[in-house]
Amino acid sequence: MTLLQDIYQKSLYTLSGHGVRQVEVLKEAFRHVPEDVTSDIYGEGQIIAAFEKKMATLLGKEKAVFFPSGTMAQQIALRIWSDKKQSKKIAYHPLCHLEIHEQDGPRILHQFDVTFVSEANRPVGYEDICHLDDSFAALLLELPQREIGGVVPPLSELQQMVNHCRKNNIKLHLDGARLLEVLPYYEKSAAEVSALFDSVYLSFYKGVGGIAGAILAGDESFIEEAKIWKRRFGGDLISLYPYIIPADYYYEKRKNKMKRYYEISRYFAERFNQINGLYTKPKVPQSNMFHLYFEQGIEEIEQLLKLVYEECGVGITASIQKKDNDYFAEISFGDAVTVIPETVIEKMFLTIKQNR
Template sequence: MNEELQQRRYAAFRSCGRLLSGSRPVSLRERMASLAAEAEGVHDLDERPDVYGDGVVRALERRVAALLGREAAVYFPTGTMAQQVALRYWAERTGSPMVAMHPLAHPELHERRALTRLTGLHAVWPTTAPRLPTPAELRTCEERFGTLMVELPLRDAGFVLPAWEQLVETVAAARELGARVHLDGARLWESTVHLGHPLPEIAALADSVYVSCYKSLGGLSGALLAGGEAFAREARVWQHRYGGKLFQQWPAALSALVGLERELPRLPRYVAHARTVAAALAEVPGARIDPLPPHTHQFRLWLPHTADALTEATLRLAEEQGIALFHYWDEPGAPGLAMTEVTVGAAALEWTSEDVGKAMAALLALL
């Protein structure tokens, strides 16, 4: 989206009275004010700012390690950096540079081949189906691998999750092959509902876990790696080598603590309401929801129109009627078939099925 369109969307969505997907855009002033107000209850604001990862950053690391039931956690400025560190750690332990992952996994689609260019590791795909690989697919993988990376949920397949039994069996198969297991849990926080198990039990399946501070939690930025003490010690070494040991990171760390306090307990409610929203959207003429019902509070909506037409109609609906529905439209498949990712958060909880139907009718009328 170009700068002019971004500014138009920012202005339109800020003024809307109702928002279905995601959160309302805020200004820098509003973001700073809300952080100052909300952080008061999650950390001692009279404490000195962190220096190279101590103070509030260490407090965040301890909190996340406890939530995941792991010995230690290490904060990183980005998930891309964090996962490279985790995967190279296990490559060195197994002696194999091969990482089994899905072709739709984040390192394959969104990191400019950093895993290979910077870390010297290589991906092998046990399956191209939009799901977790099966034990049989791992056992018959065309190349031997030392690490299995599992993205929970698999975002670019539609935020899909396996059943708990499938996940357990797949992890067990990887271990039978002598591989280590790493969870890409950027959105692990909201996966407990579908999997039917708490965070510590999910994290216990893997040797290491990555979680995001801003996806779902609403933090400014950042990520954490969680695992054993030895894993965390070496992760800090590579964090420094990759340039991730920043002088001060207190705004991002505070915002993550706020997210853990405020958003984490709300996620099961968002997931439940996402099913209501998805069912209502599925009634729209020509609409397709994937998956239906959603596995988390995020899912994909497809409509048989161009992305440009839907983008313009979405912006006009926000500008003229004060209703903000979706943020971005794209055409990742066939031309004329557009897709948007829907995120059901706090703003969407007030929407009924009837509300969704009426708003979509208004949107389609503008096409």
């Protein structure tokens, strides 16, 4: 364990997330579920059917299917669109999840011919995709885009991209892992944003704070195919209720808190940006997250974070990442920040300011 992981784990308070990922998360979700509720069986049964229907409605799609992971759901979505068009040509951002976290599964399992759109430090815009022609099967957009601090293109530009894809018969897939977290910025409903896409994936352990699991939504024939692929991938488990029940429980618990997380994110970014040598990307957050940059070397940053932990009991991050020659921490707000007393937060800002 690194110094920062150690500090973060021992901290009385943490900035990001909803608290420690521990067995209590499961126990809380199941506390009021009767013992005799029947398991889903290989994708069938009341628990899974009801949740899939609820999520299809939320996303304004005909059908939805619950997956153990987003990795599986998204590769399958793209594979279906690829097979349908008999084209292996897929486009996505160079820092999308499929590219950097899936051990090259998209190429090795599906032989996708991937074209990158946009660049590492900005989201995908119309100019990046207007050259994609009818030979492409699908374009994946991630809203908000995690690896660049949770930013999105403006809605007007998103609409331009949609128009281009529709004209060229390119399917649009939404990596909406954190879709709920960006709705307060867009001032749109999940269904309104999803309506721009042919298929949508939603995660339940990010802003929602469940244990694991994902929803993939689309039209009926797409979802029927997705279920066949889910079986092929070994994702059609005999029982998925250990993830579905917490997904539903924490979705209900937090669905109306996304605006609060977003406002907290904007407040903290503003305060950090007032401190010399610190800045955030984006400067004004568009979701519950941002990247906090430190104009220092890694050792100085670690000493600063250690001091904040010792003086204030606050863990700012468990890891520092490097981009080009700059160091940053991903800060992603949930329930954890809401229990930090005002005085502790002020002391944290002061400690950082005085020790830069």
